[in-house]
Amino acid sequence: xxKRDYFIxxxxxxxxxxxxxxxxxxxxxxxxxxxxxxxxxDEKIIKQESYHKMLECADPILVETYVKNLHDRxxxxxxxxxxxxxxxxxxxxxxxxxxxxxGDLSLANKPSLSVVGSRKPTSYGKIATEKIVRDVxxxxxxxxxxxxxxxxxxxxxxxxxxxGKTIAVLGSGFDHVYPSEHxxxxxxxxxxxxxxxxxRPKRTASKYLFPLRNRIIAxxxxxxxxxEASIKSGxxxxxxxxxxxxxxxxxxxxxxxxxxxxxxNEVIKTGQAQCVTCGKDILDDYDIKAENKxxxxxxxxxDERKIVSLLEDGMKSIxxxxxxxxxxxxxxxxxxxxxxxRGIITRLPGGSVALN
Amino acid sequence: xxxxxxSFGLKGIEGFPIDVETDVSNGLPGxxxxxxxxTAIKEAKERVKNAIRNSAFTYPIKKITINLAPADVKKxxxxxxxxxxxxxxxxxxELKIKNERKYVYIGELSFDGSVKKVKGVLPxxxxxxxxxFKEFLIPKENLAEASFIEGINVYGVENLRxxxxxxxxxxxxxxxxxxxFENTLNQNRYGLDFANVKGQxxxxxxxxxxxxxxxxxxxxxxxxxxKSMLAKCFPTILSDLTFDEALEVTKIHSVAGELDGEKGIxxxxxxxxxxxxxxxVALTGGGNNAKPGEISLAxxxxxxxxEFPEYSRQSIEVxxxxxxxxxxxxxxNKSTVSYPANFTLIAxxxxxxxxxYGSKDRECHCSAGQISKYLSKLSGPIMDRIDIHIEVENVTxxxxxxxxxxxxxxxxxxxxxxxxxxxxxxxxxxxxFSNAKMSVAQTKKYCKLDINSExxxxxxxxxxxxxxxxxxxxxxxxxxxxxxxGCENIGANHIAEAISYRTLDRKYWN
Numbered sequence: 001x002x003k004r005d006y007f008i009x010x011x012x013x014x015x016x017x018x019x020x021x022x023x024x025x026x027x028x029x030x031x032x033x034x035x036x037x038x039x040x041x042d043e044k045i046i047k048q049e050s051y052h053k054m055l056e057c058a059d060p061i062l063v064e065t066y067v068k069n070l071h072d073r074x075x076x077x078x079x080x081x082x083x084x085x086x087x088x089x090x091x092x093x094x095x096x097x098x099x100x101x102x103g104d105l106s107l108a109n110k111p112s113l114s115v116v117g118s119r120k121p122t123s124y125g126k127i128a129t130e131k132i133v134r135d136v137x138x139x140x141x142x143x144x145x146x147x148x149x150x151x152x153x154x155x156x157x158x159x160x161x162x163x164g165k166t167i168a169v170l171g172s173g174f175d176h177v178y179p180s181e182h183x184x185x186x187x188x189x190x191x192x193x194x195x196x197x198x199x200r201p202k203r204t205a206s207k208y209l210f211p212l213r214n215r216i217i218a219x220x221x222x223x224x225x226x227x228e229a230s231i232k233s234g235x236x237x238x239x240x241x242x243x244x245x246x247x248x249x250x251x252x253x254x255x256x257x258x259x260x261x262x263x264x265n266e267v268i269k270t271g272q273a274q275c276v277t278c279g280k281d282i283l284d285d286y287d288i289k290a291e292n293k294x295x296x297x298x299x300x301x302x303d304e305r306k307i308v309s310l311l312e313d314g315m316k317s318i319x320x321x322x323x324x325x326x327x328x329x330x331x332x333x334x335x336x337x338x339x340x341x342r343g344i345i346t347r348l349p350g351g352s353v354a355l356n
Numbered sequence: 357x358x359x360x361x362x363s364f365g366l367k368g369i370e371g372f373p374i375d376v377e378t379d380v381s382n383g384l385p386g387x388x389x390x391x392x393x394x395t396a397i398k399e400a401k402e403r404v405k406n407a408i409r410n411s412a413f414t415y416p417i418k419k420i421t422i423n424l425a426p427a428d429v430k431k432x433x434x435x436x437x438x439x440x441x442x443x444x445x446x447x448x449x450e451l452k453i454k455n456e457r458k459y460v461y462i463g464e465l466s467f468d469g470s471v472k473k474v475k476g477v478l479p480x481x482x483x484x485x486x487x488x489f490k491e492f493l494i495p496k497e498n499l500a501e502a503s504f505i506e507g508i509n510v511y512g513v514e515n516l517r518x519x520x521x522x523x524x525x526x527x528x529x530x531x532x533x534x535x536x537f538e539n540t541l542n543q544n545r546y547g548l549d550f551a552n553v554k555g556q557x558x559x560x561x562x563x564x565x566x567x568x569x570x571x572x573x574x575x576x577x578x579x580x581x582x583k584s585m586l587a588k589c590f591p592t593i594l595s596d597l598t599f600d601e602a603l604e605v606t607k608i609h610s611v612a613g614e615l616d617g618e619k620g621i622x623x624x625x626x627x628x629x630x631x632x633x634x635x636x637v638a639l640t641g642g643g644n645n646a647k648p649g650e651i652s653l654a655x656x657x658x659x660x661x662x663e664f665p666e667y668s669r670q671s672i673e674v675x676x677x678x679x680x681x682x683x684x685x686x687x688x689n690k691s692t693v694s695y696p697a698n699f700t701l702i703a704x705x706x707x708x709x710x711x712x713y714g715s716k717d718r719e720c721h722c723s724a725g726q727i728s729k730y731l732s733k734l735s736g737p738i739m740d741r742i743d744i745h746i747e748v749e750n751v752t753x754x755x756x757x758x759x760x761x762x763x764x765x766x767x768x769x770x771x772x773x774x775x776x777x778x779x780x781x782x783x784x785x786x787x788x789f790s791n792a793k794m795s796v797a798q799t800k801k802y803c804k805l806d807i808n809s810e811x812x813x814x815x816x817x818x819x820x821x822x823x824x825x826x827x828x829x830x831x832x833x834x835x836x837x838x839x840x841x842g843c844e845n846i847g848a849n850h851i852a853e854a855i856s857y858r859t860l861d862r863k864y865w866n
Binding site (some may be wrong): 119120123149150179181259260315317318319322323329330331332333334335336337338340341343347348349350351352 | 555556557558560561577578707713714715716719720722723724725727728747748749751752755812815816819820837840841849850852853855856857859
C-alpha cells in the first residue's frame with residue numbers, strides 16, 4: 001500500500017461519499033495525508049470544524065495500525081489507486097474509492113451475474129431464482145447479490161450449494177451484517193467466495209446505504225437478473241444503476257395478475273430487459289457453453305416415478321399428490337424425502353412441491 | 357356435651373383426615389369455629405344453623421364451639437357443613453343418634469337442609485380409603501364419581517333430615533353400587549371422527565404417529581385450513597385411558613370443579629384448548645389456593661394451543677419443565693402442590709402474521725422482517741420439545757364435497773393401540789411409557805440404525821440443512837413409525853418418513 005491508499009483509508013473513516021472524496025482530492029496537489037494537512041479547504045467542501053477534527057486523526061502511523069488490525073481480522077482493503085481494484089467498478093461514474101473485503105478478490109474480475117429481487121419472493125420466485133442460479137453458477141459464472149432476505153440469500157445459497165462462486169456486497173460494515181440472521185451465510189461466503197463492503201467495518205446499517213450498495217452490485221457484473229420484484233421494490237434502483245452503467249438486464253416473466261412480478265413484466269414489456277426462462281439463456285448471452293444436464297437418467301423407483309410424473313407440469317400441493325399418486329401416505333412421505341435428498345424435487349412453504 | 361365426627365380435607369389432589377370436634381355447653385349463646393378455617397368455613401355457621409332449624413330440628417341455644425383438627429393446617433371450602441351439623445345434632449341427647457362416629461361426612465348444606473354437591477369428592481374418597489376409612493356419607497349428586505371406587509361403602513343423602521334418620525337407624529340407604537370403568541368406554545365419547553375430515557392425509561398420518569408415540573406436534577397453515585378440526589379429532593385416536601389414568605384425571609378435574617356430575621369419572625382423554633390470552637397462571641395452575649391449571653387438566657390428554665406464537669412468551673416458556681417432567685409444582689403462599697401434567701402438546705400456527713405466506717391463491721402482506729419475527733417467537737428450547745412439524749393446506753371446495761371415504765378414527769386407533777403395546781413392552785420397568793419421552797441412553801439403545809439408514813440421515817442433514825436438534829427427534833419419530841408397522845428395527849424408509857415431518861427445521865422459511 002502506498003501513501004495514496006493510506007490517505008483513502010484515512011478518509012473512509014469519516015463516512016464520506018465518493019463525490020465528496022473526489023472533491024477533496026481535486027483540491028489537493030496529491031492524495032496523501034501530508035498534503036491533506038497542508039491544504040486549505042473551502043468551507044463548502046469541508047467545514048472548518050470537521051477539518052480540525054480530521055486533522056487529529058491525520059497520522060500515517062495511526063492509519064497503518066488500523067489497516068494492520070483489520071488485516072489481522074482477515075479484512076483486506078483495496079482502493080481505487082490499487083492495481084487489484086476490480087476493473088468493472090472503474091467503469092462507473094461514481095466508483096467507490098475504497099472496498100473492504102474478505103475472501104478471494106480475483107472473483108470480482110471473473111464473468112458474473114447479479115441476481116436481485118424481492119425480499120419476500122413467492123414460491124415461484126424462489127423456484128425461478130434457484131433454477132437459474134444453479135445453471136448459471138455451474139456454468140462458472142460468479143453470482144453477485146446483496147445478502148438480503150429473499151432472492152438475495154436464495155441466490156447466494158443456490159450458488160454455494162452447487163459448487164459455484166458467489167460475491168455478497170454489504171450495505172453496512174462487516175461488523176454489522178444486515179440482516180444479522182445472515183451472519184453465518186456471510187461467513188460462509190467469506191470463506192468460499194467474496195464479501196465486499198464500501199463502508200468501514202464499524203458502520204451500522206441505515207436506509208440510505210442500500211441504494212449505494214445496489215450501485216456496486218449493478219456495476220460488478222456484466223448483467224443483472226431480476227427474478228421477481230414488485231414495482232415498489234428497491235430492486236428498481238439496481239435496475240436503474242445497471243442501465244446507467246450499460247449493463248445487460250435480464251428478467252424472469254411472471255403471471256400478469258401477480259403483483260410480485262410487476263417489475264419484471266414491466267421491464268420486459270418496455271424492452272429494458274431481456275426475457276429469460278432458464279440459465280442457458282444467460283449463459284448463451286455470456287458465450288458460455290451450458291453443461292448438458294438431462295433429467296430422467298437417474299434411477300427412480302416406481303412410486304417415485306409416479307410422483308415425478310405428476311409434477312411434470314408444474315408445482316403441486318401435497319394433498320393433490322397424495323390423492324392422485326394413490327400411494328399410501330407413509331410410503332408417499334418416504335418417497336418425498338428420498339426425492340428431495342436426491343435433489344429431484346423441492347418442497348416449498350405452504351405445502352407445495354416442485355421439480356427442480 | 358362433646359361430640360366428634362370425621363371429615364376429610366383436600367390439599368392439591370390429596371385428601372387428609374379432619375376431626376370435627378364439637379362442644380355444646382351452657383353459656384352465652386354463640387357459634388365459633390376454630391382451626392385455621394377460611395371464610396367459606398366461617399360462613400358455615402349460618403348455613404348449619406339455618407339448615408338445622410329448617411329441617412325441623414332444635415338448634416341448641418347454647419355456646420357452640422367447633423374445632424377442626426389438626427388445628428395447624430389451613431382448611432378451605434364448604435365440604436365440612438354436613439359434618440358440623442351432624443356433630444351439633446349428636447350432642448342433642450333427645451335425638452338419640454347412634455354410631456355417628458362410624459362415617460366420614462362430606463357435603464355442603466343449604467338453608468333448606470338439602471345437601472349440595474362439593475368439589476373433589478373422588479380424591480377425598482381415594483385418600484380416605486388408603487387411610488383405612490370404610491363408610492362415607494356424601495351428597496347424592498356426588499355419588500356418580502364415588503361409584504368407581506371399590507372396597508368402601510358410600511351412602512348418598514339428599515338432605516340433613518335423611519342423613520339424621522339414617523344415622524338413627526330409622527331409614528335405610530343402600531350403599532352405591534360399584535360401576536365398572538370398562539363399561540363406560542364403549543360408545544364414541546367424543547362426537548367427532550376423522551372420517552369427517554376430508555383430505556389432509558399428511559396431517560392425519562402425522563397425528564397418528566403423534567398419538568402412537570406420544571409426540572408433541574405443531575401444525576402450520578393458513579387460517580381456515582382445518583387445524584383446529586384436526587386437533588379436536590386427535591383424542592379419538594388416542595388409546596383409551598386405563599382405570600388408574602382415569603382416576604388421576606378425575607381427581608384433578610374433581611378438584612378443579614370441572615367434573616361432569618352425571619358421568620362421575622373422566623372416561624375420555626381430556627382436550628383442553630385455552631385461549632391465547634390465557635395467563636401463565638391459568639396454564640400452570642396457581643392462585644391463592646394453588647388450583648390446577650390447564651396443563652394439569654390436560655393430564656393424559658391433549659393440550660391444544662391454537663395460534664401458538666400469539667401466546668405470551670412467558671406462557672410458552674413455562675411449558676418447558678412440564679413437557680419434560682410431566683409434573684408441575686405450584687408454590688403459593690397457602691400451599692405448595694404438585695399436579696401431574698402428562699399431556700401431548702398440539703400447537704397450531706399461521707406461517708406469518710397475515711396467515712397467507714406460501715399460499716397459492718392469496719397474497720401475503722407481511723414484510724420479511726415481520727415473518728422472521730413471528731417465527732422467532734418459538735424459542736429453541738420449546739421447539740426442542742416438539743417432534744413433529746407439519747404443514748396444513750387449505751382444503752379446496754372439490755375436496756370438501758367429495759364423497760371419498762375417509763378412514764374412521766377407530767381404524768386408526770387400532771394401529772395406535774398396537775404401537776402403544778409395543779412401547780409398553782419395551783419400557784417395562786422404566787419411568788417413561790412412550791417413545792417421545794425416551795432419554796438419551798434409551799434413544800441410543802432402541803434407535804439403532806443400520807448402515808443404510810445412517811447414511812440416509814447424514815445425507816439428509818447436509819442436503820436439507822436440518823438443524824442439529826432435529827437429530828434425536830427424527831430418531832424417536834422413526835422409532836414410532838417402525839412400531840406402527842410392527843418392525844423390530846428402524847429402516848431407511850422410516851427415517852425418510854420421519855424427516856418429512858421436520859418442516860420448521862428447514863431453511864426454506866426465508
